[in-house]
Amino acid sequence: MSKRGLGNNPFKGSSTKSIFTPTELTKADVENSMVINISRIQLSAQQPRRYFDPQKLQQLAESIRVHGILEPLLVRPISDEYYELVAGERRYRAAQEVGVSEVPVVIREMTQLQAMELALIENLQREDLNPIEETEGIIALLATKLDIPTTEIPQLLHRLAKRGSDNVVGNESTLSAVESVFALVGKISWESFASHRLPLLNLPNSILEALRAGKIEYTKARALARIKDPVLLDQLLNQAIAEQWSLSQIRAAIHDHTQPIQSEEIAALKQQFNQVSKTLKSSTIWAEPEKRQRLQELLAELQQLAK
Numbered sequence: 421m422s423k424r425g426l427g428n429n430p431f432k433g434s435s436t437k438s439i440f441t442p443t444e445l446t447k448a449d450v451e452n453s454m455v456i457n458i459s460r461i462q463l464s465a466q467q468p469r470r471y472f473d474p475q476k477l478q479q480l481a482e483s484i485r486v487h488g489i490l491e492p493l494l495v496r497p498i499s500d501e502y503y504e505l506v507a508g509e510r511r512y513r514a515a516q517e518v519g520v521s522e523v524p525v526v527i528r529e530m531t532q533l534q535a536m537e538l539a540l541i542e543n544l545q546r547e548d549l550n551p552i553e554e555t556e557g558i559i560a561l562l563a564t565k566l567d568i569p570t571t572e573i574p575q576l577l578h579r580l581a582k583r584g585s586d587n588v589v590g591n592e593s594t595l596s597a598v599e600s601v602f603a604l605v606g607k608i609s610w611e612s613f614a615s616h617r618l619p620l621l622n623l624p625n626s627i628l629e630a631l632r633a634g635k636i637e638y639t640k641a642r643a644l645a646r647i648k649d650p651v652l653l654d655q656l657l658n659q660a661i662a663e664q665w666s667l668s669q670i671r672a673a674i675h676d677h678t679q680p681i682q683s684e685e686i687a688a689l690k691q692q693f694n695q696v697s698k699t700l701k702s703s704t705i706w707a708e709p710e711k712r713q714r715l716q717e718l719l720a721e722l723q724q725l726a727k
Contacts, residue, residue, distance in 0.1 A: 453492040453524045458515060461495060461503050461523070464539065472510060473634060481514040489515060492524040494542075496535050503527065506535045507542040533564050537604060551638045552631045555617045558605060565601050566594065574621070577614040626654050635661050643670050652677055 493508035503525065505512055515523055530538070540557045563570040580595055602610045608617070621628075623645050630636045636644075640660060647653040656677065660670050705711040 449526045450492060453526050455522050455524050456503070458512070458521055458523050460501060461493070461505050461512065461525070462498070463509065463512075464504050464506070464535065472513060477510065477514055477517070480510060481517040484511070484514050484520060485518045489520070489523055492526045494528060494538070495525045496528050496530045504535065506530070506538050536561055536564055541604065550631055550634060551617070551620055552628060554607075555613075555620055558601070558613065558617075561605075562598065562601055565597055574614075574618050577610060577618065581611060581614050624650065624653060626650075626657055630657060630661065637667075640665070640667050640670050643667060643674065647674060647678065 489511055491508070491511070493512055494506045495503035496506055498504045506528070512523070540561055543557070559570050559573045562573050562576075566573075566576075568576070576594070577598070580598065598610050602608065602613065623631075623641065627636075627641050627645050631638065631641050636657070644653060644657050644660065647656065656670070656673055659665070659673075665673070700715075705715060
């Protein structure tokens, strides 16, 4: 390994912005960075970002072709010969794009959890993840921190949210660990995450994939997700992406395609309501106190809905 850079003045103007204490890149880190062959760097399976804008990546690649890599990649050793990339995947991919064989790196000894924390924070600070990637990244971080499968995280957060209930006992050590992760992320509280972010993972698969790939904005995706017919959903989703529809255009298209369906549903509900009303008039429910009580409760709910 050597301390030479790539291109002209490789570290001139290099950022020394704090990423994550205590593993932040300092000016001394940049000045003492090493150069290694790019083939010795492996990507982490836990990288929170999956989509990289092709146009921005190409622009970065052209910049690297002319000026070299201005800021070192952050890596951690995983064997005598190889390193895992912790921060700087856009620079890594752009360097590969233009055929750069050697890249400047700052080597840090860190655990998988520390590396994952840093990768998530670096992405959040430098270029926001889309809501799905951010949600999945935080879930993965929580799973690593708590040493449980990612599939158990949603249920855990919902259970913690109900910890005041008589039938749910709050685990203070678990809660403390969860709070520490969200303090680290610094963007959202765990309560808000449980209420507003976890439901994103229940979106239809076609919507999720479009969001992950950066093909559509979250607000547009959320509007399209209200469509119950999967065939119609995919049709309007593909059309919205291909024709770059605005949110108002998407809403108009949804209205045009679903209004007749809604009218039929309303007519069917009215007919069902009338039928139940007729049945109740001749029912034995009036002679049974428990059923009368339940009917009063249901009528109260209906009155609330009708307001």
